[in-house]
Amino acid sequence: MWDDRKVSWMFRRRSGSTEPDVLGGPVRIDSRTKNLTKRLSGGDVAIIDHEDLDRVSAEALVACAPAAVLNAAKSTSGRYPNLGPGILLDAGIPLIDDLGSQIMDLREGDRVRIEETGSVYRGGDLIAEGTRQTSALNEANMEAARDGIAVQLSAFAHNTMSYLEREQDLILNSVGIPDVRTRFDGRQVLIVVRGYHYKDDLQSLRAYIRDYRPVLVGVDGGADAMLELGLRPDVIVGDMDSVSDTALNCGAEIIVHAYRDGRAPGVKRVEDLGVPYLVFPMTGTSEDAAMILADSKGANLIVAVGTHSSLIEFLDKGREGMASTFLTRLKVGGRLIDAKGASQLYQSRISTWQLLALVIAGVVAMSAAIASTEVGQTAWGLAQAWFLDLWNWFPRLFG
Known part of the structure; x- marks a missing residue:
């Protein structure tokens, strides 16, 4: 089972066995990648037919966290340096390339296993053989594709x-x-x-x-x-x-x-x-x-x-x-x-009322903090006494 998203390819060994534990899972199939991602879940094996896998499609696949991506077509044809394969590899998702149209004959929900060589099996039957993409191979493909961009x-x-x-x-x-x-x-x-x-x-x-x-x-x-x-x-x-x-x-x-x-x-x-x-x-x-x-x-x-x-x-x-x-x-x-x-x-515009509300909130918070201390309570008592004296002084002033 695929566990480490940061490693490009991992084969754990079965307990008590010298045979490699190959990658696999239920397949989800669609020739249109953006339709496939609507029903693709973590642990599924995505099967696509997408020549020159683009960045948007690759990012959508990564967001679904599939166990692997199997491509019937070439993920990089050499026409130009497309970005999709590198995104899948950087996310630690295995990519098997150029499997041929026969891979699209699988039925939705079929369980497959994928060997390190890039061979895909359903049960004991070999369904297709492709090329497992690696960072080194992808970089070589990108270099060749740059020559064709003219x-x-x-x-x-x-x-x-x-x-x-x-x-x-x-x-x-x-x-x-x-x-x-x-x-x-x-x-x-x-x-x-x-x-x-x-x-x-x-x-x-x-x-x-x-x-x-x-x-x-x-x-x-x-x-x-x-x-x-x-x-x-x-x-x-x-x-x-x-x-x-x-x-x-x-x-x-x-x-x-x-x-x-x-x-x-x-x-x-x-x-x-x-x-x-x-x-x-x-x-x-x-x-x-x-x-x-x-x-x-x-x-x-x-x-x-x-x-x-x-x-x-x-x-x-x-x-x-x-x-x-x-x-x-x-x-x-x-x-x-x-x-x-x-x-x-862009910087958000702050209105006068919003600024006033912010100041009031700050004063209230500060007052509450001060009032919770012994010094604050003493100061509050002195303020009340001063206000009472002022209140009593006004009638005498006008009397």
């Missing part, structure tokens, strides 16, 4: 130009933006995306949210992060594939992100829930849709939590659509502030 940069630039040609009316002239009931004009907007450390960043902005009351926009699962902190999103934008029913029913305005041809797989889900919605067809990601919506509706400041800002972060999403994120950030320009910068620069 090719990815060229493809990224090409995708960016193609996106601009397709969506220039939307980007430049706001053509096709849905009419929403939520008022953005002249207000600050906080957009929360399921990105790197998005929950921590959102927590750091609680004082900002309290004082400025920005429009709260959750992008898919970002809406649930708001609810966890006791905040109700005003708008939810997304494909509706990673947001909970609770969030969709919280009263927020729902905007379903659709493909440019009008197809919107998320529409069926919101219709089944009976929730009113609008459709926003555009090429790109849901976080782009949220930013363009806020910008076109007149927001004077956009604070972003969990969004993408660097080239590696764009490539780490592993899809051409990240070119739209690059152009969206150019369009939004000076109105956009990254959450980390906002949390470091």
